[in-house]
Amino acid sequence: MTTTKTRITELLGIKYPIIQGGMAWIAEHTLASAVTNAGGLGLIAGGSAPIDYLREQIRLTKAAVDGKPFGVNIMLMSPNAEELAQLVIDEGVPVVTTGAGNPGKYMAAWKEAGIKVIPVVPSVGLAKRMERAGADAVVAEGTESGGHIGENTTMCLVPQVVDAVEIPVIAAGGIADGRGIAASLMLGAEGVQVGTRFLACEECQIHPTYKELVVKAKDTDSVVTGRSTGHPCRNVKTKFSKKLASGEMNGSITPDEFEELTLGSLRKAVQDGNLEEGSFLCGAIAGMIEDVKPAKDIIEEVFAQAEELLGK
Numbered sequence: 001m002t003t004t005k006t007r008i009t010e011l012l013g014i015k016y017p018i019i020q021g022g023m024a025w026i027a028e029h030t031l032a033s034a035v036t037n038a039g040g041l042g043l044i045a046g047g048s049a050p051i052d053y054l055r056e057q058i059r060l061t062k063a064a065v066d067g068k069p070f071g072v073n074i075m076l077m078s079p080n081a082e083e084l085a086q087l088v089i090d091e092g093v094p095v096v097t098t099g100a101g102n103p104g105k106y107m108a109a110w111k112e113a114g115i116k117v118i119p120v121v122p123s124v125g126l127a128k129r130m131e132r133a134g135a136d137a138v139v140a141e142g143t144e145s146g147g148h149i150g151e152n153t154t155m156c157l158v159p160q161v162v163d164a165v166e167i168p169v170i171a172a173g174g175i176a177d178g179r180g181i182a183a184s185l186m187l188g189a190e191g192v193q194v195g196t197r198f199l200a201c202e203e204c205q206i207h208p209t210y211k212e213l214v215v216k217a218k219d220t221d222s223v224v225t226g227r228s229t230g231h232p233c234r235n236v237k238t239k240f241s242k243k244l245a246s247g248e249m250n251g252s253i254t255p256d257e258f259e260e261l262t263l264g265s266l267r268k269a270v271q272d273g274n275l276e277e278g279s280f281l282c283g284a285i286a287g288m289i290e291d292v293k294p295a296k297d298i299i300e301e302v303f304a305q306a307e308e309l310l311g312k
Helices: 007-012 029-037 051-065 081-090 104-112 124-133 154-164 178-186 208-216 239-250 255-262 265-272 284-288 295-311
Strands: 018-020 042-045 070-075 095-099 116-121 138-141 169-172 191-194 222-225 233-236
Touching: 018 029, 018 042, 018 295, 029 042, 029 051, 029 070, 029 295, 042 051, 051 070, 051 081, 070 081, 081 104, 104 116, 104 124, 116 124, 124 138, 124 154, 138 154, 154 169, 154 178, 178 191, 178 295, 222 239, 222 284, 239 255
Parallel strands: 018 191, 042 070, 070 095, 095 116, 116 138, 138 169, 169 191
Antiparallel strands: 222 233
16 A cells, blocks of 8 residues: 555645644744645645735745645634635635635635635534535544644544545544554545644744744643633643633633633744743644654655555
């Protein structure tokens, strides 16, 4: 079995079936173009970033990848989702991944523009809805992943989604090495989306404090906050995230206070490395990550490992 030729590599025109996660405030042109140039699919995070900034990010990525495919991740609950949906058409972005909502209303316009649409889904029900809406593939993301999460684990979710849809499935959540890729393919996925491992790559522009937290994290250094607000998020354990989690649990922090405390906290982590008020979003697999290296080395290494395992 070969790990590098799947319906995902054909669909996207990439060498390795790997997508870099569209991490808000983190996934910008330097990281996206490094992953694309290494043979994967780099993504720029839309988040709620200003449109002019995103237009510039898209153009900088285009210039750096020389015709190779890249994508933009659109969070559908962002206030500027509509503008973003139009921007990717105007700028000729080849691939869009979506999170936090249903991209149904943009689907026809995107398809008409020749954009490949890959929604991120936390459940079988949503995967089926996305397939009916015209998605080209789906990312089945388990609760192990960093940032906004569903409740089902990657191991349970991926095979159920694979059985439920005809379109290709990309596995996400807790994948950081060749074993994770080989396991995902065994579960029926045809590619992987990796976020946390790329936090510790040389081209990722996050604050050095953030990188250090990821590299030093142990297997138990992951905490979920935001369950009280209905938007659970996985973070690295810091004083701040532990305070939030315990405050939510004992009721000393109300959902409104939680929203207030966490407003802008991701930016504070990414740009300032602020341990007192920053949310360092990160997957549960961070305990496995021990070094910082170029994106190209990471991708080539994990696929060589996966090939070897699947060849046995």
